[in-house]
Amino acid sequence: MDFATLAAQLNAGTILPEGIVITTLLVVLVGDLIVGRSSNRWTPYVAIAGLLGAIVALYYQWDLSDPISFLGSFNSDALSIVFRGIIALSAAVTVLMSIRYVEQSGTSLAEFIVILMTATVGGMFLAGADELVTIYVALETLSISSYLLTGYMKRDPRSNEAALKYLLIGAASSAIFLYGVSLLYGLSGGETRLSVITTNIAANNVDQSIGVVIALVFVIAGIAFKIAAVPFHQWTPDVYEGSPTPVVAFLSVGSKAAGFVLAVRLLVSAFPLVSEQWHFVLTALALLSMILGNVVALAQTSMKRLLAYSSIGQAGFVMIGLIIGTEAGYASMIFYLLVYLFMNLGGFACVILFSLRTGTDEISEYSGLYQKDPLLTLALSICLLSLGGIPPLAGFFGKLYLFWAGWQAGAYWLVLVGLMTSVVSIYYYIRVVKMMVVKEADEMSESVKNYPASDWNLEGMRPLQVSLIVTLVATSLAGILSNPLFALANGSVEKTPLLQSSLNTAQTALVDQSVATSSTPAPL
Amino acid sequence: MNIADGVQVVSFAVLALMMLGAALGVVLLNNIVYSAFLLGLVFISISGLYILLNAGFVAAAQVLIYVGAVNVLILFGIMLVNKRQPFAPVRSAWLSKVATAVVCLGIFALLGTMVLATPWQLSTEAIAGDGALVKIGLHFFSDFLLPFELASVLLLMALIGAIVLARREYLPDELEEETVLTLPERPRELTSSGSRSNP
Numbered sequence: 207m208d209f210a211t212l213a214a215q216l217n218a219g220t221i222l223p224e225g226i227v228i229t230t231l232l233v234v235l236v237g238d239l240i241v242g243r244s245s246n247r248w249t250p251y252v253a254i255a256g257l258l259g260a261i262v263a264l265y266y267q268w269d270l271s272d273p274i275s276f277l278g279s280f281n282s283d284a285l286s287i288v289f290r291g292i293i294a295l296s297a298a299v300t301v302l303m304s305i306r307y308v309e310q311s312g313t314s315l316a317e318f319i320v321i322l323m324t325a326t327v328g329g330m331f332l333a334g335a336d337e338l339v340t341i342y343v344a345l346e347t348l349s350i351s352s353y354l355l356t357g358y359m360k361r362d363p364r365s366n367e368a369a370l371k372y373l374l375i376g377a378a379s380s381a382i383f384l385y386g387v388s389l390l391y392g393l394s395g396g397e398t399r400l401s402v403i404t405t406n407i408a409a410n411n412v413d414q415s416i417g418v419v420i421a422l423v424f425v426i427a428g429i430a431f432k433i434a435a436v437p438f439h440q441w442t443p444d445v446y447e448g449s450p451t452p453v454v455a456f457l458s459v460g461s462k463a464a465g466f467v468l469a470v471r472l473l474v475s476a477f478p479l480v481s482e483q484w485h486f487v488l489t490a491l492a493l494l495s496m497i498l499g500n501v502v503a504l505a506q507t508s509m510k511r512l513l514a515y516s517s518i519g520q521a522g523f524v525m526i527g528l529i530i531g532t533e534a535g536y537a538s539m540i541f542y543l544l545v546y547l548f549m550n551l552g553g554f555a556c557v558i559l560f561s562l563r564t565g566t567d568e569i570s571e572y573s574g575l576y577q578k579d580p581l582l583t584l585a586l587s588i589c590l591l592s593l594g595g596i597p598p599l600a601g602f603f604g605k606l607y608l609f610w611a612g613w614q615a616g617a618y619w620l621v622l623v624g625l626m627t628s629v630v631s632i633y634y635y636i637r638v639v640k641m642m643v644v645k646e647a648d649e650m651s652e653s654v655k656n657y658p659a660s661d662w663n664l665e666g667m668r669p670l671q672v673s674l675i676v677t678l679v680a681t682s683l684a685g686i687l688s689n690p691l692f693a694l695a696n697g698s699v700e701k702t703p704l705l706q707s708s709l710n711t712a713q714t715a716l717v718d719q720s721v722a723t724s725s726t727p728a729p730l
Numbered sequence: 731m732n733i734a735d736g737v738q739v740v741s742f743a744v745l746a747l748m749m750l751g752a753a754l755g756v757v758l759l760n761n762i763v764y765s766a767f768l769l770g771l772v773f774i775s776i777s778g779l780y781i782l783l784n785a786g787f788v789a790a791a792q793v794l795i796y797v798g799a800v801n802v803l804i805l806f807g808i809m810l811v812n813k814r815q816p817f818a819p820v821r822s823a824w825l826s827k828v829a830t831a832v833v834c835l836g837i838f839a840l841l842g843t844m845v846l847a848t849p850w851q852l853s854t855e856a857i858a859g860d861g862a863l864v865k866i867g868l869h870f871f872s873d874f875l876l877p878f879e880l881a882s883v884l885l886l887m888a889l890i891g892a893i894v895l896a897r898r899e900y901l902p903d904e905l906e907e908e909t910v911l912t913l914p915e916r917p918r919e920l921t922s923s924g925s926r927s928n929p
Contacts, residue, residue, distance in 0.1 A: 324887035354891035
């Protein structure tokens with residue numbers, strides 16, 4: 207194989223968006239090295255420009271005729287494009303809200319951005335990885351940069367504790383994941399490409415082996431850790447509470463989206479032989495996540511812990527779309543993640559702003575905020591109500607679509623539990639809103655009494671304001687003007703060969719079943 | 731059985747016994763330094779198994795990376811910390827030990843059954859042997875090009891992260907804006923001196 211044919215076979219144009227992000231990362235890194243501390247004035251904007259450039263490049267890849275590249279390592283289909291867009295967008299918004307925060311904590315900004323962008327690159331590669339080695343390396347890139355980001359405020363013991371916990375639990379779960387993946391490699395007779403694994407397993411007559419089920423369980427353990435599904439969620443509250451808030455924002459959206467796309471790709475393409483089993487396991491995980499996440503959130507006193515448990519519950523909702531596995535199911539899952547991106551990042555932007563101005567994350571300290579900062583109160587209320595699913599905000603339509611798709615597919619129990627736990631979730635979201643809005647002037651908390659006057663002209667506050675307004679507008683309007691998002695979600699499912707083929711086999715299986723039942727003569 | 735097979739069987743038995751014994755020592759010994767050294771022994775025995783399997787390169791990499799880097803790093807970590815802290819004996823600690831042993835044996839039984847029950851497909855290709863290095867190189871620059879290159883980004887970031895975590899930070903002077911904006915992130919010196927008062 208000579209070089210020219212190899213270069214043509216690699217089809218390397220498909221990773222242009224990741225290339226843009228990596229180039230930007232190097233520009234930020236080298237620029238900061240050369241210019242020094244004063245580079246803080248431009249590096250974040252270069253990073254944001256790079257991430258938005260990556261999204262533009264993704265847009266031009268939408269109609270790619272040949273998405274498979276790097277000899278089967280990478281699959282740039284429509285599904286991966288949507289998820290890479292979600293990850294890059296969440297990173298861009300996170301950079302916007304982290305500028306002031308990182309400056310204020312006295313740590314260097316450029317390294318923070320570099321590590322955040324590496325995490326983004328890892329997540330984006332994970333979204334398109336179509337081969338076991340690439341999946342693992344991309345997963346590790348994402349995880350290790352997440353551990354570093356979690357421990358970035360190294361003078362703060364809470365951040366150290368969070369990083370250590372995240373590292374230990376994360377390393378254990380990734381080892382388990384690797385063991386499951388190695389079983390897949392062995393069972394398929396030494397094959398790493400996802401698309402070939404199933405046929406090889408069937409051809410090798412090991413599809414009845416208990417090994418496939420063990421591989422499935424281990425792989426699900428790794429994925430469930432990434433998306434923080436119960437019972438693999440124990441790290442979430444502590445890590446969310448201890449790590450810097452912008453990092454939490456990225457972990458709860460970008461990292462979670464990467465986990466979901468990994469789940470779709472790995473489970474749908476490598477485990478169709480045990481599809482009943484993985485549906486069963488995921489149903490259990492989704493039920494537990496919805497119930498435990500939303501019920502435990504009721505008792506939280508810290509805003510970051512509240513959002514941690516709420517994100518566990520939200521992961522349970524999103525899993526409904528994955529479990530039912532219909533076209534509407536996948537589309538509703540993507541739609542919900544798109545909406546969740548804006549509302550959750552908006553919520554975290556508000557938490558960051560509040561903690562910058564008052565130095566606390568306690569929920570009780572929010573009381574009476576309405577009288578001092580109406581904009582922050584409005585933005586936080588809208589985002590929380592949208593997370594709870596109050597019409598006409600974006601979250602309502604997201605949940606409506608998810609539950610409708612679930613009901614259509616006959617997953618009645620999942621939808622019923624989802625509905626009940628959303629009612630529970632509305633209670634604790636509204637508790638915060640009530641705390642901010644209803645309290646009289648004499649019931650104000652100490653930190654709100656000492657609330658500083660809003661000064662957006664401080665360095666780094668403008669970007670925070672921009673991220674706040676953008677997410678606020680997106681959260682309030684994405685529900686009513688949701689057609690482009692619907693079209694995007696539906697289009698990505700329609701244009702993804704992997705999902706289409708799995709839908710077709712599910713349909714033919716259904717038809718076979720109905721034919722079999724109708725042709726069997728009824729016993730007399 | 732000719733003499734080559736005999737040597738193989740005997741060396742497998744020796745390596746396996748060495749590995750199991752050392753691994754048990756890692757878990758069961760109380761002194762962490764002994765555990766760290768025994769961990770090195772486990773890694774060396776594993777590399778011996780690789781040699782028995784005709785994978786010389788993997789064995790060399792195992793010794794270089796795990797014994798030479800990982801294990802030495804662990805020893806450095808232990809010796810730099812150098813903190814003798816007597817642990818208060820936990821009451822009914824045997825219960826958790828028994829539970830751990832039961833869980834471990836259960837997993838071992840499950841995995842062992844799986845390995846024995848599965849009709850593994852053995853590759854019919856000739857064993858690469860010393861040609862493995864060339865094959866690995868070919869794979870790195872053809873079908874595993876993407877993960878290979880991505881690993882370089884991962885290593886760069888790990889390097890930066892290690893420097894960020896390890897470098898000495900100076901406490902910045904009180905900023906003028908400190909009164910306007912605050913954060914819950916506290917410098918460590920302040921918290922530790924504050925929390926020492928309540929033991």
